[in-house]
Amino acid sequence: MTDIDPQITGETMPAPGVAPGTLHTEDLLVNMGPQHPSTHGVLRLLLRTDGELVVEATPHIGYLHRCAEKIGENVTPVQFVPMTDRLDYLAAMNNNHGYSLAVEKLCGIEVPERARYIRVIMCELNRIASHLVSFGSYGLDMGAFTPFLYAFREREYIVDLFEATCGARLTYNYLTIGGAAADLPAGFLDRLAWFLDYFEPKIDEYNRLLSYNYIFVKRTAGVGVISAADAIAYGLTGPCLRGSGVRWDLRRCVPYEIYDRFEFDIPIGVPGGTDDIPPEVVVGDSWSRYYVRMLEMKQSVRILRQCLRQIPDGEYRAKVPRVLKLPAGEVYLEVEGARGQLGFLVVGDNGPIPRRVKVRGPSFCNLSIIPHVCRRVLLADVAAILGSIDVVMGEVDR
């Protein structure tokens, strides 16, 4: 067995809080990633383990850094929209939406009604698709291979809808500055209604298959408990924050677009024993974070049904000049992405190209709690915690 690589013991990369050269080498330093089936992307977790017990976990990110923000300072806003797709590539419509809203606020562009409804429909559909992937891959991490396939089966229907609308299955470049890039195709709304009727009972089926499964509950309940105060302090948002019992959702608390016209609940983590929650569940554990996503899919279905009833005819995009001039000033706007609050800071420079585009990726902040949570947990629990936080490295690294 080779000795522990001196490059990782401390001289070049000291572990936080430990001076270089003083690391003792009795514990095993294990690398989880960057290529690893359960790290949901190129994430490197450096684990110091005492047998099966993880004493310390340090995430190393940057493997997917594609200089999106630097590119944002070199292209026009319309040209940057495809870059936003690649941030959280599982819920790309939400990224497009956020960036477009920020630029429209900066330039004072008024988006037509139909375009707003189209945007909400696409964002909520993409939220469902993203939560399906999260549900499936979490089951995969826990060893249940089948829910993954079921999730992707449902996702095929959603992705077919997207493909009919904008031609793409994963990175859409659809919700652009001023509205949507094209109108909904004929038959879209009927097909969407059919999908909603087909999909809603499936959520209960998946709960019976995975969520309440005794082994799954034993693996995830009580694991990686994050208190509400810790969650807010570490900047957690989205299902991670709601799993800790904080009923906070930008769509209701700081509404944007037309979300104040819809009725929907914000599910949060509740203690075990209430309703049909298994008794081992603690507020803020991995199971709660996972279950919040399942409940959110139901709420998204609810919003979509209301959209179907309310969507008017009209323009799908505002009249935006060919060369859009960004006035001097700055805008910071956050939307509720599938993983949390996705923020865009756009600094205009009296020209077609912005001075600065800063992206606040929710997974970036969600991931920062890993060193705090993964202390003295088992190796298998690290996978459980990471899966429940549901990071997408695209928006961590940008």
Add this chain to the structure above:
Amino acid sequence: MAACLSPVGAVRVGTGVQKFAFPIFLILLLASIALAWAPALLWPNKPLLVRDVLAVVGVVAFVSLFAMFAIWWERKVAARIQSRLGPMRVGGWHGWAQSLADGLKLFQKEDIFLAGADRPLYRLAAYIAFVPALCLFLALPFSTAWIARDLDVGLIFILALLGLGVLGVLLAGWASNNKWSIYGAMREACQMISYEIPLGFALLVPILTAGTLRLTAIGDLQDAGFPSWLAFHNPFLLIAAVLFFVATLASCKRAPFDLPEAESELVAGYHTEYSGFRWALFFFAEYAEMFAAGALAAILFFGAWHSPLPAEWGRTWRSGPLWQQALHGVLFSGPLWLIGKGLFFVYVQMWLRWTLPRIRLDQVMYACVQVMLPLAMLNLLAHAVWQWLVPADSLLAQIANGVCTAIGAVTIVAILATIAYGLFHRRRLVGTLVVDHRPGA
């Protein structure tokens, strides 16, 4: 617009030889089994060496064939549970030749050695894992006459060889020079060795009833039809059967106890660094052990090579002409029944694997030491007391027998009905997406 939203698909069935490839294969297989029946009659006349060579060749052939079949079957079972189809193309009919193709591919792969790996141990580990899994078939009876060596201590021999597999896994994990492999090896050692204790306790129960360790004798005890199967004699034997099955799941590293090969945490656990044919050896060993576990469960608890019909009814056929003997083998007792029961248990193992999540190591150990071990010990004690106090033909024994037989019958019928239902409604259950979007064959 509507067209682009509607499903697209056209299915063409293979024509010509392809269409008949699988039926031909099936007929050949069955013919070989049926024809192999005949040499058993000549056996006592052959010299010992030839007989042993035939036995070894037969064992190796069976295990290899079974492993190839089981790999294909697992992929089909997994696919159907996961709402997809599985192999469909290789060979024509439901991709029956997929295993052949995979075997050929693995055979001709480059032999990769890690720089820091311990070469002799790295090589040895694969063989140590594979050979015991093969050897235990030497003592595993497929019928009263179908056994390579009818050992007095056949059961212990098989158990010992199952345990020897631990060594191969440990060596594989260590010799790979990979921390993740070490984790897999440590977990596996922990798990397999711990679960051999409840396994042993569960096995002692039928041994107490049968009074012998000879597997053929235990099998012949159960030839009076369904109620005479050992699992249904009294409730303690039924509990022992369930305990035995769960313990073998842990021994064979099958889900939900597949922590040693937990893909999502350890890449592939102890065989991460193995590729090509060495990996195939581990794989084969696993499927061989699965079948051995299923066959053992069948022999010890579920009627061995006897059908649910009492052998009494067909006694005259046993000494009749060849065709009558073959019919006796199919209807009353014969190797086909043991293979069938073994396959059934293998199917249940596969079913569990693709349904249940993985249990964490400390929960595995908790289940073993704090739940299964006391249960197995108490069960053994209760069975011993029962056997001591209750005479074999008393009313109490018959009532117990009747109740357990009823429970067993209902369970087995329910399982078979579920399987039949799934088979009958597979189009609807697999999902319209798969049917509509299936690519042309």
Add this chain to the structure above:
Amino acid sequence: MTAAEHAVGLSVQEIASLLQARFADAVLEVDADSKHPGIRVAPELWHDVALFLRDDPRLRMNLLRCISAVDLHPQPYIEVIYDLLSMRPPASSGGPSRDLWSCAGLIAVRVRLPRDRAHVRSVADVWPTANWHEREAFDLMGVTFDGHPDLRRILCPDDWVGHPLRKDYVFPTEYHGIPAAAGGVTDGAGASEDH
């Protein structure tokens, strides 16, 4: 419906007045009517202001949403913008409440630092989420946060030279022997060089 319009609680002007009452020269500029309303504070007093913003019962800015560093080239300044939000729990406490948490104030706090000496006190001890945000600002913009527990690069490789998001950043021509022609195709001979 913009975020600023919907914020209940204190407005930027009110927050600025509270701060000016507490700290004498902290608030250098108030920008309440722009599309990104906020205040500019003096860098030396930022840490105390941060503690006040988080702990004062009227303010309770508990969520640090984002730390952005903007290079104001050709002006010789780098501006670090801290976006804060106050999340208030619902009025009724105890037991599963159906009420939403509410937003009790949004503010952007700007700190203007000279480009050649961009130092400011870290607020990682005030809001733990600042830890990674400040590492990113250090990595990409070259702002040094004094007192940060572990200030090292987070997105770029550890041996990267320079701070890429600065306006005067010059792209390197090679990295570990791999040639990188900015905007051009790499030379075939160079690519076959092995290291």
